[in-house]
Amino acid sequence: MADDLILRPLTRADAESTRRIYNHAVLTSTATLDIEPRTPTDHARWVEDHLGIYVCLVAELNGAVVGFASISPYRPRAGYASTVEDSIYLDPSVQGRGIGTRLLRSLVETAAELGFHTCIAHIVADHHVSRSLHANVGFELVGVQREIGRKFSRWIDLAIMQRLL
Ligand SMILES: CC(C)(COP(=O)(O)OP(=O)(O)OC[C@H]1O[C@@H](n2cnc3c(N)ncnc32)[C@H](O)[C@@H]1OP(=O)(O)O)[C@@H](O)C(=O)NCCC(=O)NCCS
Known part of the structure; x- marks a missing residue:
């Protein structure tokens, strides 16, 4: 199903397609605890931050950007x-077809090649798809933070998963 899939580094030309995919998750899910959609200016800053060592890989299916996965600094100190901490978002039309697994596996390999030592994922605790995805790529559950976030009028528990690279 993912035969025509290309995984490649983010470019500035991907700003609008990645913003659209991210903002869909902001508005419809607890996959991210952002509440307000990212403006073009906010997202342009995020793009600039992910053109270098904090890499973002874009999934392109039949020439269209359908998802992305990125690493970001875990903490500033x-x-x-x-x-690093990972993030991964796919367009709803391509979810459940193995693309997330391929994208995350490639991201983790890239992070290891770049010399990072470990990758953390913070995942809404009841998000079983993302937890399965991360487990498939070698992440282990290392803890759960109770009621650490709030969105859509409910408290959110976060599962912390980790992979040594
Ligand atoms: C989470 C996400 C990245 C997963 O990528 P994906 O391509 O949809 O997932 P895959 O097809 O690679 O499948 C990953 C695992 O989840 C399972 N899965 C996928 N879709 C599922 C569904 N609708 N219901 C149940 N299980 C599902 C797969 O079976 C697989 O697990 P398994 O191998 O143990 O069976 C993607 O669905 C997505 O972008 N969701 C919206 C944004 C989001 O939640 N991001 C993650 C924030 S932590």
Whole structure:
């Protein structure tokens, strides 16, 4: 199903397609605890932050951008510099077809090649698809943060999953 899939680094030309995919998740799900959609200006800053070592891989299916996966700094203090946090978002039309697994696997391999030591994922605890996805790619559950977030008038527990690269 994912035969014509290309995984490649993000470019500035991907700004609108990645913003659309991300904002759909902001407005319809707890996959991200952002509440307001990202403006073009906000998202342009995010793009600039993901053109270098904090890489973003874009999934292109039959020439259309259908998803992306990125790493970001885990925490700003210098002692955490070897640790990254991943994010992954697909267009709803292509979910459940194995693209997320391929994208995350490739992201983790790239992060290891770049010299990072470990990758953390914060996942809404009842998001079983994302937890399965991360487990398939070698992440293990290392804890659950109770009622750490709030969205759509409910408290959100976060599962913390980790993979040593
Ligand atoms: C989460 C997401 C990245 C997963 O990518 P995907 O391509 O849809 O997932 P895959 O097809 O690679 O499947 C990953 C696992 O989830 C399972 N899965 C996928 N879709 C499912 C569904 N609708 N119901 C139940 N299980 C499902 C797969 O079976 C697989 O697990 P398994 O191999 O143990 O069976 C994607 O669905 C997505 O972008 N969702 C919206 C944004 C989001 O939630 N991002 C993650 C934030 S933490």
